Amino acid sequence: MQEHDLSYVRTExxxxxxxxxxxxxxxxxxxxxxxxxxxxxxxTIIGLLIVAWILPPFLDWAFFSAQWTGADRSVCAxxxxxxxxxxxxxxxxxxxxxxxxxxxxxxxxxxxxxxRPILTAxxxxxxxxxxxxxxxxxxxxxxxxxxxxxxxxxxxxxTGGWFGLRPVETPxxxxxxxxxxxxxxxxxxxxxxxxILALGRRSQMPIVKMLSVIFIETVRGVPLVTVLFMASVxxxxxxxxxxxxxxxxxxxxxxxxxxxxxxxxxxxxxxxxIPKGQYEGADSLGLGYWQKMTLIxxxxxLKLVIPGIVNTFIGLFKDTSLVYIIGMFDLLGIVRQNFSxxxxxxxxxxxxGLIFAAFVFWLFCFGMSRYSIFMExxxxxxxxx
Amino acid sequence: MALQDIAGxxxxxxxxxxxxxxxxGIFFQAVVVIxxxxxxxxxVGNTIENLRRSNISSGxxxxxxxAGFDVSTSxxxxxxxxxxxxxxxxxxxxxxxxxxxGIITASIIGFTIGVGRLSHNWLIRKICTVxxxxxxxxxxxxxxxxxxFGVLSVLPQPRESLHVGIPLGGENFISFGTxxxxxxxxxxMPVWGQGSWLILAGLxxxxxxxxxxxxxxxxxxxxxxxxxxxxxxGVGLIVGLPVLAFLLAGMPVTLDLPVASxxxxxxxxxxxxxxxxxxxxxxxxxxxxxxxxxxxGILGVSKGQTEASSALGLRSGQAxxxxxxxxxxxxxxxxxxxxxxxLTKNSSLAIAIGFPDLVAIxxxxxxxxxxxxxxxxxxxxxxxxxxxxxxxFMNWFNAKMALVER
Numbered sequence: 001m002q003e004h005d006l007s008y009v010r011t012e013x014x015x016x017x018x019x020x021x022x023x024x025x026x027x028x029x030x031x032x033x034x035x036x037x038x039x040x041x042x043x044t045i046i047g048l049l050i051v052a053w054i055l056p057p058f059l060d061w062a063f064f065s066a067q068w069t070g071a072d073r074s075v076c077a078x079x080x081x082x083x084x085x086x087x088x089x090x091x092x093x094x095x096x097x098x099x100x101x102x103x104x105x106x107x108x109x110x111x112x113x114x115x116r117p118i119l120t121a122x123x124x125x126x127x128x129x130x131x132x133x134x135x136x137x138x139x140x141x142x143x144x145x146x147x148x149x150x151x152x153x154x155x156x157x158x159t160g161g162w163f164g165l166r167p168v169e170t171p172x173x174x175x176x177x178x179x180x181x182x183x184x185x186x187x188x189x190x191x192x193x194x195x196i197l198a199l200g201r202r203s204q205m206p207i208v209k210m211l212s213v214i215f216i217e218t219v220r221g222v223p224l225v226t227v228l229f230m231a232s233v234x235x236x237x238x239x240x241x242x243x244x245x246x247x248x249x250x251x252x253x254x255x256x257x258x259x260x261x262x263x264x265x266x267x268x269x270x271x272x273x274i275p276k277g278q279y280e281g282a283d284s285l286g287l288g289y290w291q292k293m294t295l296i297x298x299x300x301x302l303k304l305v306i307p308g309i310v311n312t313f314i315g316l317f318k319d320t321s322l323v324y325i326i327g328m329f330d331l332l333g334i335v336r337q338n339f340s341x342x343x344x345x346x347x348x349x350x351x352x353g354l355i356f357a358a359f360v361f362w363l364f365c366f367g368m369s370r371y372s373i374f375m376e377x378x379x380x381x382x383x384x385x
Numbered sequence: 386m387a388l389q390d391i392a393g394x395x396x397x398x399x400x401x402x403x404x405x406x407x408x409x410g411i412f413f414q415a416v417v418v419i420x421x422x423x424x425x426x427x428x429v430g431n432t433i434e435n436l437r438r439s440n441i442s443s444g445x446x447x448x449x450x451x452a453g454f455d456v457s458t459s460x461x462x463x464x465x466x467x468x469x470x471x472x473x474x475x476x477x478x479x480x481x482x483x484x485x486x487g488i489i490t491a492s493i494i495g496f497t498i499g500v501g502r503l504s505h506n507w508l509i510r511k512i513c514t515v516x517x518x519x520x521x522x523x524x525x526x527x528x529x530x531x532x533x534f535g536v537l538s539v540l541p542q543p544r545e546s547l548h549v550g551i552p553l554g555g556e557n558f559i560s561f562g563t564x565x566x567x568x569x570x571x572x573x574m575p576v577w578g579q580g581s582w583l584i585l586a587g588l589x590x591x592x593x594x595x596x597x598x599x600x601x602x603x604x605x606x607x608x609x610x611x612x613x614x615x616x617x618x619g620v621g622l623i624v625g626l627p628v629l630a631f632l633l634a635g636m637p638v639t640l641d642l643p644v645a646s647x648x649x650x651x652x653x654x655x656x657x658x659x660x661x662x663x664x665x666x667x668x669x670x671x672x673x674x675x676x677x678x679x680x681x682g683i684l685g686v687s688k689g690q691t692e693a694s695s696a697l698g699l700r701s702g703q704a705x706x707x708x709x710x711x712x713x714x715x716x717x718x719x720x721x722x723x724x725x726x727x728l729t730k731n732s733s734l735a736i737a738i739g740f741p742d743l744v745a746i747x748x749x750x751x752x753x754x755x756x757x758x759x760x761x762x763x764x765x766x767x768x769x770x771x772x773x774x775x776x777x778f779m780n781w782f783n784a785k786m787a788l789v790e791r
Binding site (some may be wrong): 033034036040043044047048050051204205206207208211218220221222223224225226229230233234236237238239240241314318319321322324325332336339347350351354355357358361362365366369 | 410413414417418421428431432434435436438504505506507508509512518519521522523524525526527530531534535536538539730731732733734736737744748751757758761764765768769772773
């Protein structure tokens with residue numbers, strides 16, 4: 001080994017230089033992101049004009065000119081319309097939402113019994129939140145309580161008739177409560193039914209396969225409105241005379257069948273994405289069909305299609321608003337019904353109510369989509385290529 | 386066969402038919418068929434019994450009965466003396482009308498927003514994201530109500546109609562001949578006079594010539610490499626020939642402008658608020674989904690393609706048109722098809738605001754005659770037919786665009 005004279009090599013690192021003045025700070029960011037080229041600058045100006053055109057009037061309408069409290073329509077109408085506001089006034093009528101809030105949530109549920117849906121909601125949240133937090137303990141107990149015990153508790157609490165609870169007929173139900181009941185049952189029924197239909201569609205047995213294909217393609221080919229019409233008009237025809245079905249029940253059947261066809265297609269996508277080796281591996285281990293599916297294939301397939309499943313849930317949640325068409329009052333239906341309430345009818349009432357309903361729907365759907373992104377990242381076991 | 390060996394069930398022999406998957410399959414299917422048959426038999430029996438009790442005769446004979454209702458929007462002449470069958474045709478045409486208009490508008494908005502979400506411009510990107518996140522997460526029915534109750538029904542009375550135009554200050558005003566009020570939009574309507582067919586003929590000839598020129602240009606480019614400005618030639622032919630025909634025929638087309646009378650506007654083309662709110666809502670709602678599809682499609686084309694095309698010397702516009710978009714379209718078309726179908730199916734929400742589409746008119750007939758099974762069957766056949774036609778067309782288009790591999 002020969003000794004080299006390494007004195008020309010630095011022994012300590014050179015301190016990092018500050019970025020050039022033109023490349024940092026707000027000015028550089030604005031230049032890079034908003035005014036990079038002349039065309040970009042024009043786009044930015046157009047964008048600013050759009051924002052300026054929409055945002056300040058909206059903020060003014062929704063907050064600064066809005067009426068938050070009041071007893072009737074007079075606070076939300078101009079003098080010419082029989083109210084107290086100056087001419088040309090335009091603002092949200094939150095007083096309307098405020099006054100009708102309980103109705104928007106629970107429909108015409110009797111006042112004295114309102115503690116029951118509220119208690120149900122509290123139990124629902126108390127069981128759902130730990131189920132959604134991955135690190136919360138006792139997942140299995142929690143899931144059993146949520147999927148098997150809670151539905152019975154909710155059924156008893158909401159309908160009544162047992163344990164001295166006063167029966168409350170479903171026509172009195174309404175508002176967000178109906179939306180949530182429909183979506184919860186729809187989700188709980190459509191997932192297993194969808195799995196069965198998807199397995200049926202990929203089955204080796206020609207008759208089972210054909211029946212699944214016919215069901216899935218027919219339901220997917222027609223609008224939900226016609227399925228709901230079918231459930232509400234034709235179901236009574238199909239049953240023996242005297243057997244009558246609750247209206248809510250009919251809507252539930254329609255929504256659940258509709259969602260399960262879409263769910264089946266999503267899950268089929270997952271089943272097809274599992275490599276053949278997994279099926280063959282399960283066969284070579286001597287697993288039977290159901291063992292193979294529940295232990296090997298479905299856990300992988302369902303994980304792959306979580307975004308699709310959640311999208312179907314979101315679609316189902318939004319679609320529950322269609323029960324308004326067959327004469328039920330979910331959140332949107334009850335908001336719509338209150339437009340014609342003489343105490344509150346004014347030019348601002350409809351749009352205020354709709355924006356409130358839109359906000360509630362948006363909150364739920366946006367929450368679901370964010371949670372699905374979170375779960376997707378968490379369940380990603382690193383097998384992605 | 387391997388099953389019982391590993392499971393170690395010794396008392397069942399290898400050849401036992403109980404464990405033969407084929408025989409099991411046949412047995413299981415037989416059970417399914419029998420159960421289904423019993424269910425159908427029971428349903429049909431109940432239905433016949435129920436129909437008999439309520440005195441409803443089944444069959445499609447009711448279609449020739451007198452409708453007795455009027456519709457607000459119709460593409461073909463219809464009054465209350467027309468038949469139910471004609472009513473259903475009116476509804477079908479209205480469904481098609483709103484679906485086609487909605488698909489065109491939703492595609493335009495959706496492609497714009499989708500490209501905007503990938504813009505280098507921060508502000509444009511954010512605006513497009515906000516748009517998509519708002520419209521994807523609220524029900525379409527709510528959007529329809531928003532336009533119908535929130536926007537269109539609070540427009541002024543016909544007497545104080547809003548006059549659409551560009552104000553120049555003072556009395557000067559460039560009028561578009563268009564008015565807005567709570568009865569809808571009033572547009573100028575062209576009146577086709579004598580000799581108008583020449584314009585149509587000009588248009589057809591222009592399109593045919595453009596296709597011919599494009600084909601010749603492609604063959605020439607493949608042979609010699611010389612390019613030909615097909616786009617501008619096409620624009621010239623398609624716009625120029627009808628204009629020429631218009632002038633040659635002595636300007637036969639006049640505009641019927643809406644004119645304010647005492648209570649309402651007279652003349653012009655009235656677009657009803659029901660149609661307008663359904664059309665706008667479906668366009669805006671579906672556009673959010675199309676935007677996401679377009680974004681995914683463009684992101685699906687690898688960056689190397691763009692870099693390779695700039696290495697070949699293509700300008701960025703050319704690279705987009707010749708390299709990126711053809712490949713992105715391949716990813717975009719299948720989900721786009723299902724969005725178009727969704728829009729068509731969502732047009733059935735018309736019933737909530739009283740736009741006479743197929744479902745709304747069918748619902749009216751159902752209430753009048755009680756022929757539930759027949760009406761629902763007609764709905765299903767029509768919507769399934771529309772779905773199959775659209776997917777057949779899009780499959781053809783998809784096959785045309787698909788990658789031709791070695």
